[in-house]
Amino acid sequence: MWDFIVERREQIAYNTFQHFNLVVQAVVVATVIGVALAVLIVRAPALQGVANALSAIGLTIPSFALVGLLLPVFSIGAFTAFVAVAFYAVLPVLRNSVVGLQGVDATLIESARGMGMSGFAVLWRVRLPLAWPVILAGVRISMQMSMGVAAIAAYVLGPGLGGYIFKGLAQIGGANAVNYALVGTLGVVVVALLADALLLLLGRLTISKGTRVA
Amino acid sequence: MTTDLSKAPEPTDSSGSTGSGGSISGAEILLEDVVKQYPGQKSPAVGSLSLTIPAGEIVMFVGPSGCGKTTSLKMINRLIEPTSGTIKIDGEDIRGKSETELRRKIGYVIQGGSLFPHMTVEKNIALVPKLLGWDKKRIDERVDELLDLVSLDPGRYRKRYPRELSGGQQQRVGVARGLAADPPVILMDEPFGAVDPITRQRLQDELLSIQRELRKTIVCVTHDIDEAIKLGDRILILQEGAQIAQYDTPEVVLGAPATEFVADFIGSGSSLKQLSLARVSEVELRKPTTATVGERVADVKQRAEAAGDRSVVVLDERGRPVGWPWLRQLKGDTVLEPTEDLVNIDLRSTLNDALDTMLSSSHGGAVVTGDRDQYLGVVVFDAVTEHIRSLEEEARD
Ligand SMILES: Nc1ncnc2c1ncn2[C@@H]1O[C@H](COP(=O)(O)OP(=O)(O)OP(=O)(O)O)[C@@H](O)[C@H]1O
Ligand SMILES: [Mg+2]
Numbered sequence: 001m002w003d004f005i006v007e008r009r010e011q012i013a014y015n016t017f018q019h020f021n022l023v024v025q026a027v028v029v030a031t032v033i034g035v036a037l038a039v040l041i042v043r044a045p046a047l048q049g050v051a052n053a054l055s056a057i058g059l060t061i062p063s064f065a066l067v068g069l070l071l072p073v074f075s076i077g078a079f080t081a082f083v084a085v086a087f088y089a090v091l092p093v094l095r096n097s098v099v100g101l102q103g104v105d106a107t108l109i110e111s112a113r114g115m116g117m118s119g120f121a122v123l124w125r126v127r128l129p130l131a132w133p134v135i136l137a138g139v140r141i142s143m144q145m146s147m148g149v150a151a152i153a154a155y156v157l158g159p160g161l162g163g164y165i166f167k168g169l170a171q172i173g174g175a176n177a178v179n180y181a182l183v184g185t186l187g188v189v190v191v192a193l194l195a196d197a198l199l200l201l202l203g204r205l206t207i208s209k210g211t212r213v214a
Numbered sequence: 215m216t217t218d219l220s221k222a223p224e225p226t227d228s229s230g231s232t233g234s235g236g237s238i239s240g241a242e243i244l245l246e247d248v249v250k251q252y253p254g255q256k257s258p259a260v261g262s263l264s265l266t267i268p269a270g271e272i273v274m275f276v277g278p279s280g281c282g283k284t285t286s287l288k289m290i291n292r293l294i295e296p297t298s299g300t301i302k303i304d305g306e307d308i309r310g311k312s313e314t315e316l317r318r319k320i321g322y323v324i325q326g327g328s329l330f331p332h333m334t335v336e337k338n339i340a341l342v343p344k345l346l347g348w349d350k351k352r353i354d355e356r357v358d359e360l361l362d363l364v365s366l367d368p369g370r371y372r373k374r375y376p377r378e379l380s381g382g383q384q385q386r387v388g389v390a391r392g393l394a395a396d397p398p399v400i401l402m403d404e405p406f407g408a409v410d411p412i413t414r415q416r417l418q419d420e421l422l423s424i425q426r427e428l429r430k431t432i433v434c435v436t437h438d439i440d441e442a443i444k445l446g447d448r449i450l451i452l453q454e455g456a457q458i459a460q461y462d463t464p465e466v467v468l469g470a471p472a473t474e475f476v477a478d479f480i481g482s483g484s485s486l487k488q489l490s491l492a493r494v495s496e497v498e499l500r501k502p503t504t505a506t507v508g509e510r511v512a513d514v515k516q517r518a519e520a521a522g523d524r525s526v527v528v529l530d531e532r533g534r535p536v537g538w539p540w541l542r543q544l545k546g547d548t549v550l551e552p553t554e555d556l557v558n559i560d561l562r563s564t565l566n567d568a569l570d571t572m573l574s575s576s577h578g579g580a581v582v583t584g585d586r587d588q589y590l591g592v593v594v595f596d597a598v599t600e601h602i603r604s605l606e607e608e609a610r611d
Contacts (some may be wrong), residue, residue, distance in 0.1 A: 086326055111328040114401075115342050115391075116317035128330045208332035210375030 004179040012183060013166075020151075020191045022078070023146045026085035027093075030146075031139055034088075035091030037114030039123065042101045043095075055091045063088060063149045068155055081153035081160075081173030089142040096138025098184065133207050140199050147192040151184065152157045160185040229341050236449055238270030240431030241304035241398040243290060248299030250285050258297070259285045260456040269304075271427040274446035276439055276479070282456030283435040287401050290433065291320045303399060311490070312515060321400035321430075326408040326485075327388025329376040335361070335387050336372040342395040360390040362549055363424055380474055382413035389421065393428070402434040406441070415567045417472075419444055419560050437478055443468065443490045444564055464491055488605060489566040494582055497601045499591030507536065509549045515541055527589065528552060534587040538577060560582045561590055565601065568593055 005012060041047045067084050074080040104127050113121045128135075154162025159183045168181030224284050250260040267273045273558040275283040288294040292313050301308050307314055314338045337583075338359050343353045361368040365388040376384055385406065392400050405421075406414045422445065425432065436442055442449045443464040451459040451467065453475055460472040464599060468487055471477040481485065501525045507530050518526050518541055528537040528549060537552025557575075559568050561584045571580040572595060579594040 045574070092563060107324065107328050108330060110293060111322065111324060114288075114317055114322035114324075116314045116319075116345055117312050118342075121345070126330060130330075158542055208375070210334070211332045 001179055001182065004176060005183065008183075010110030012187065013130045015052060015159070015161050015163065016187050016191055019147075019162070019188065020195065022082060022085060022160050023143065023150050023195065026150070027089045027139060027143050027146055028118055030086045030142060031093050031135075032140075034090045034138070035097045035128070035135060037090075037094050038097030038101055041098055048085055048098065049157055051094065055095055058087070058091050064155070069086045074157050078159050080156045081126065081150065083152050084153045084156075085146050089146045092141040092145065093135065094139075095133045097131065100134030100138075100152045103125055103134065111139070114144070129208060133203070133211060136199065136203050136207070140196060143191055143195050147188050151188055161191070162188060231467045238429040239398055242269040242398060243374070243431060243433065244300075245286075245289075245303075246300045246302075248289060248301060249272070250282070250289060250294060251297045257455055260296075261315070262299070262539050263456045263458070267431060267433060269431050271447040272425060272432040272445055273448045273450055274442035275433065275452060276315070276341045276437065276442045277434045277448050277456075278451030278454070278479075279437065281452045281454050283437075283452060284403055286452075287403055287433060287435050290399070290401055291322060292319050307476070310453075312344075312431075318345055318395060319397050319399070321394075321397045323388050323392035323400065323402045323405045325404045326343065326381070327376070327384040327386075327391075329384055329387055329391070330387060331376050331505045334372065334374075335366075335374050335379070338387060338565040339391045339394050341391065345563065346395055346548040348395075351545065352434060356394065360389075360393060362364030363392045363393070363596055365420060366390075368573045370556050371586060382417060385409055385413075385417055386420070389417075391425075393424075393430075398431060400430050400432045402432065404435055407436075411570075414441075415563070415570070419563055419567070421445065423560070423563060440487065440490055440566070443487055444566070450569070451479060482599065487566075489569065489602070490564045492601065493561070494563050494565060494566045494593055497565070497593060497597045499582055500579070500594055500597070501591050502527055504589065505549050507531065507549055507551050511547060511549055514544065520577040523576060527592065529589050534590055535581045535589045538581060539573075556581060558587070559593070560584075561568075565598055569598060572598075 037039060037051070041051045063084065066087065067080070070080050074083060097128055108130070117125065122153045150160050151162035151165055154166055155159055164180045164184030164187070168177045168179070168184060171177040171180065195208060223355075236540065241493050245263050245265040248260060248263045249258055251258040263282075265288060275281055275286060285294055289296050290303075292308060299526060308399040331340075333341075339360055340353045343356055357372065361371060366383060366386055370414075371379070371387075372385070376387070385408070389405065392402070408419050411535065413526050418441065433444060436445075437536050446464055446588075448450070449464055449467050450460060450461045453459045459479070460467055460476045462472075462487070467476065468480060468491070473479055503514070503521050503526045505516040505517075505526045505528050510561075511569055518524070524540075524545070525538060525540045528539065530536050530551065535556060535558055537554065537556050539552060546570045557571050558581045559571050560580055568580055568582075572593070573577060577592075579592045582590045
């Protein structure tokens, strides 16, 4: 196993980085989309039921199936993988953002308006910062989930560690089958832990001391 | 019922709370036939309210729950839009400007302070000045000035977050934030509703002392008639649907309630309530023996015994009272700084509040302080009862 890794270390390192890269980019885009959608949804209560239903249904679509469905639309390659990962990544962020934004004390919002803050200022300086801890928790879930989805997206030749897993599966019984599968899986776990640590750090840096628990 | 504006009482300077001090910086507020009908409700929450709130005065809105106090208040800064009617500040229709522009010139203070938990004290206070585009230096100076004004040490509290403050301190910051951009008008909705009675009394005293200096126009909602009597230059007593039951000075409301409803609302003991109008400054203070921290105990005892006192008031080096021990409690060579907290009352406190403090003191009195907590003397029961008697005699004549 060790030899297997050492022989391919450059390629493994590259793929690990690619995996990380794909997930982070997809989650960043998903966060922007999720939060933006949440802001719209919170504004129109009628949309809330629709949004909840959609995100519940969305999460039940097997990622493998989604990747398959996307293929005819976007051709094979990294972009399809990105779309698939981002699609799932939006859902937890969206859900948490809605909960977080709704959880902001109405008297604080009124107080902000009463002081003469514009609608945008209330959103940017009061509602989003107060909802941020909950949103960020959603981003963490999203990031973890996306690690697995990204591995599956390797089926359409997306970048990352998923390729090793598929290689291992394809060669079952062969000399390096287990090695491939293991490297792929462990790599994903390591990247996931690393990404989670980064998000924790981001939380430390961005969640106000005044609202941080403990 | 609509009030005839011409009948609105003349501003009186005898109410004592804002009688002296700085020049008026507030603006007059005028409500004309203001109606608010919430959709889907049979009767309007506010049915044709007409009212003049004179510049530089504190007007208290009181009335039973649901009578439309908050609704009336929020129409002044357009958090609620009236269904019909006109509101003018300083002669200008409030619909003439954008909502945000209007609100930046109106301080807004609500229960508990409603501070933003993710911002420091400093940032909370600086919000409106920032919206108005003040430069950093001016904002910094203003924050310090305001913290001083509400008796919070800037060095200690500037960088704290709201959750690191007590309820009373949060409320103080809330008041400071409302005053930040020096608005001519301040709206308050049950500002002291969420703090304990002692803190409330202190905050009320502070508000009065701030108002003596600033002379803003303050509209304050409360459901506590005693608070209304204490703080208000005028009291607006509202009935269901924001019908005016009476709008007058506390003296008149207490002395001549306009209707049965008002009399009921004030409740019994209106002569006791007069105590909320009389100030400690009106009664004679006693001057018991004082001692300074660090003085020799033997000297102090000798002085006290010569004067026939069984207790002494201990002052710190800056003349602020810190303790009120009995002689037998003075031990050791020199007078030490006492450990227990001495509850002082301000010279401008009401007799009502003074009585409260006196009742909880083993001396049957309370230590009185003036500006910057300087010691002035001691108020005792006898002096208060004497004063009540003279008030009653005056009333009879
Ligand atoms: N947003 C709203 N929508 C519908 N009705 C409302 C709304 N806000 C207040 N009301 C109704 O309007 C009336 C007056 O309410 P308001 O909040 O002004 O009362 P209040 O005098 O401030 O009472 P309290 O002392 O309990 O705070 C009440 O009957 C209330 O139920
Ligand atoms: Mg109210």
